[in-house]
Amino acid sequence: MNILILGGGGREHSLAWAVLQNPKCDKLIVAPGNAGIAQIAHCASLDIENPGAVTEFAAENAIDFVIVGPEAPLAVGVADALNDAGILTFGPSQAAAQLEASKAFTKEICDAANAPTAAYARFAEAEPAKAYIRAEGAPIVVKADGLAAGKGVIVAMAEAEALAAIDDMFGGAFGGAGAEVVIEEFMEGEEASFFVLSDGKTALPIGTAQDHKRAFDGDQGPNTGGMGAYSPAPVLDEAVAARAMAEIIQPTIDEMARRGTPYRGVLYAGLMIKDGAPRLVEYNVRFGDPECQVLMMRLGAQALDLMLACAEDRLSEMQVNWAEDHAMTVVMAAEGYPGPYEKDSVIKGLDGLPEGSSHMVFHAGTARAEGQFRAAGGRVLNVTARGSDLAEARDRAYRMLDQIDWPDGFARSDIGWRALD
Numbered sequence: 001m002n003i004l005i006l007g008g009g010g011r012e013h014s015l016a017w018a019v020l021q022n023p024k025c026d027k028l029i030v031a032p033g034n035a036g037i038a039q040i041a042h043c044a045s046l047d048i049e050n051p052g053a054v055t056e057f058a059a060e061n062a063i064d065f066v067i068v069g070p071e072a073p074l075a076v077g078v079a080d081a082l083n084d085a086g087i088l089t090f091g092p093s094q095a096a097a098q099l100e101a102s103k104a105f106t107k108e109i110c111d112a113a114n115a116p117t118a119a120y121a122r123f124a125e126a127e128p129a130k131a132y133i134r135a136e137g138a139p140i141v142v143k144a145d146g147l148a149a150g151k152g153v154i155v156a157m158a159e160a161e162a163l164a165a166i167d168d169m170f171g172g173a174f175g176g177a178g179a180e181v182v183i184e185e186f187m188e189g190e191e192a193s194f195f196v197l198s199d200g201k202t203a204l205p206i207g208t209a210q211d212h213k214r215a216f217d218g219d220q221g222p223n224t225g226g227m228g229a230y231s232p233a234p235v236l237d238e239a240v241a242a243r244a245m246a247e248i249i250q251p252t253i254d255e256m257a258r259r260g261t262p263y264r265g266v267l268y269a270g271l272m273i274k275d276g277a278p279r280l281v282e283y284n285v286r287f288g289d290p291e292c293q294v295l296m297m298r299l300g301a302q303a304l305d306l307m308l309a310c311a312e313d314r315l316s317e318m319q320v321n322w323a324e325d326h327a328m329t330v331v332m333a334a335e336g337y338p339g340p341y342e343k344d345s346v347i348k349g350l351d352g353l354p355e356g357s358s359h360m361v362f363h364a365g366t367a368r369a370e371g372q373f374r375a376a377g378g379r380v381l382n383v384t385a386r387g388s389d390l391a392e393a394r395d396r397a398y399r400m401l402d403q404i405d406w407p408d409g410f411a412r413s414d415i416g417w418r419a420l421d
Helices: 010-020 051-060 071-075 078-084 103-113 126-136 159-170 238-258 291-299 302-311 390-402
Strands: 002-007 027-032 065-068 088-090 120-123 140-144 153-156 181-185 190-199 203-211 214-216 220-223 228-231 264-274 277-284 326-334 359-363 366-369 372-375 379-387
Touching: 002 010, 002 051, 010 027, 010 291, 010 302, 010 359, 010 379, 051 078, 065 078, 065 302, 071 078, 078 088, 088 302, 103 120, 103 181, 103 238, 103 277, 120 126, 126 140, 126 159, 126 181, 140 159, 153 159, 159 181, 190 238, 190 291, 190 302, 203 238, 203 291, 203 302, 228 291, 228 390, 238 264, 238 277, 264 302, 291 302, 291 326, 291 379, 326 390, 359 390, 379 390
Parallel strands: 002 027, 002 065, 065 088
Antiparallel strands: 120 181, 140 153, 140 181, 190 203, 190 264, 203 228, 214 220, 228 326, 264 277, 326 379, 359 379, 366 372
């Protein structure tokens, strides 16, 4: 079959890599892709947030199946347009994608489904929001209601920081995403990511992972899009996963169906876990990045079969076949990230690295010029490895990282520290 993947980051490189392991894939196009993806698939220039353009491209290229990587195309209705055109698509409708596109909508769903989450209040004006913060005190969490490219959440440990976040959001720092804000209680515990496929009725867990959001070792520095991840997450054991399914995930799926907006696609639940009890931090309507990289490394060819079953409403027939293994990915980012950084620095040493079922470097922000790989983003590479245990996966990943010659990049040296300790 002919398959189109929308997106151009490390998540999409890992999705492309896994899809190509499956003999069902005859032709793979990734739009827009990146320099690493271009080594394994055809990359196409396409406005992936234009539903009409995506649908026309899919029809012209005889695409049988579309996998939507990022959240932004889903929020503008790309999956709806493709499905209306009779093109099989992996990804939720625009209405269902509100689970990520609107924090307030998610809170309403949690209230209706009695799903445990943080206490909250929502505001459309700055002064009432500030009064609420002064009354509640810190620590407290301030979230832009809409999509803010992963940057619209401020975990404020001091009241002044929370008040400044309100000024930033209502001052336009996050564009339209900050037109309304949701303020939540600060939840204590250990955070982990739980990934589930849903075809609107059946919910099938497909893996757990743990991300590292802070830029520097020891979980220091500013928040980022993610500096590394590993799978599985020990804190999200079978008992916790079962509670999350029964108390959070399935009630959400049922409530979405009751509203006439069934959820079809991957549902990524960020959970805060304390004393074995999970509470929902947030939902995302796509695979996490960099969590997707470790999930795809572990799932391999079956990832395509699972996504197809999800899109075709036959998840009840499927089961996930896990190897007893672990995976880790370490992000290499441009110096200065998540603040200002320079592009176009040369990256050497990639061509000699091993590639296979246990070792891969997934490209996130790269370009190719004059025969050289060059940095073209903030998060640039995902150095990823599998092992029989997490220590082996870590050692393999860092051995690969040490062979990459990129003076203008940096990486954390302690990915996996929590689980390894």
